[in-house]
Amino acid sequence: MNGSHDYGPLVELIGTWHGDKGVDIAPTSDGAGEIPFHETLTFTPVGEVTNAGSQTLLALHYQQVVKRKSDGEVFxxxxxxxxxxxxxxxVMESLTIPRGVCVLAGGTWKDEKDEEGRILIEVVARLGDEDWGVIQSPFMRDNARTGEFIHRLTVGNGRLSYQETTWLDIYERLFEHRDSNELTRAV
Ligand code: HEM
Structure with a gap:
């Protein structure tokens, strides 16, 4: 399906990826927890989308499933x-997680590559931003508010790595919730 479309910097993402070097730094009521994880990430081409007769987007659907190394449970x-x-x-990333939180993050692609020629992509969203924002349930807004989301990806040569920072207002403090992993292409 992607053969006839130009997915720009996203083209390298298409496929299924596995990674076992995941690290999650998540909030706890008395500090932070560090959880090592396995992950499967799948990007499926959707094709071309036209908006208001004038904007043309190329879209990939993705799914991310993350399992704790300690017990294999999806968390x-x-x-x-x-x-x-x-x-x-x-570049835009729209995401939803089953906590009652949705994000639409965006960024200008600067055609940057790392020393191996791998593509660098960065998107950002901030609560209240008119362009790239966060939507969350009343409970999450009041108890575990997402204020900012920054996602950096490096992809190419069959390898994908990412660093994700989600700033949370939780347990009466600001917490830098961080996730990262290095994956290799399975399919
Ligand atoms: C690999 C990615 C991620 C992993 C492994 C992960 C994992 C976790 C874990 C373990 C917690 C602690 C609460 C619990 O035990 O369930 C947590 C909290 C939270 N995460 Fe994530 N997270 C990830 C990405 C995200 C993203 C992308 C967002 C939103 C943009 C997000 C939003 C939140 C929020 C709002 C909380 C606070 C809820 C609470 O601790 O009660 N997380 N996450």
């Missing part, structure tokens, strides 16, 4: 879309 589940708008050089 994070996430899905969404990555979108590429070639006319404005914009």
């Amino acid at each position: 994070h589940h996430q899905c969404g879309y990555w979108m590429w708008d070639a006319a404005s050089n914009t």
Whole structure:
């Protein structure tokens, strides 16, 4: 399906990835917990989407399933879309997690590559931002508010790594909830 479309910087993501170097730093009522994890990440081409007759996006659907190394239990589940708008050089990630939180993050793609020629992608969202924002349930807004989300990906040569920072207002403090992993292409 992706053969006839130009997914721009997203093209390298298409496929299924596995990684066992995941590290999650999550809030606890008395500090922080560090949880090592396994992950499967799948990006499926959706094709072209036209908005208001004038904007053309190329979209990938993705699903992320994260299991604790200690017991194999799924403890994070996430899905969404990555979108590429070639006319404005914009990359977008829309995501939802089953805590009652949705994010639409965006960024300008700067055509940056690392020393191995791998593509660098960064998207950001902030609570209250008119362009790239956060929607959360009343409970989460009042008790575990997401204020900012920053996602950096490096992809190419069959390898994908990411660092994700989610700033939370929880347990009466600001907490830097961090996740990272290094994955290799399975399919
Ligand atoms: C690999 C990715 C992620 C993993 C493994 C992960 C894991 C966790 C864990 C273990 C907690 C502690 C609460 C619990 O025990 O369930 C937590 C809390 C939380 N996470 Fe994540 N998370 C990830 C990504 C995200 C993202 C992308 C968001 C939102 C943009 C998010 C939002 C939250 C919020 C709002 C909480 C506070 C809820 C609470 O601790 O009671 N997380 N996460």
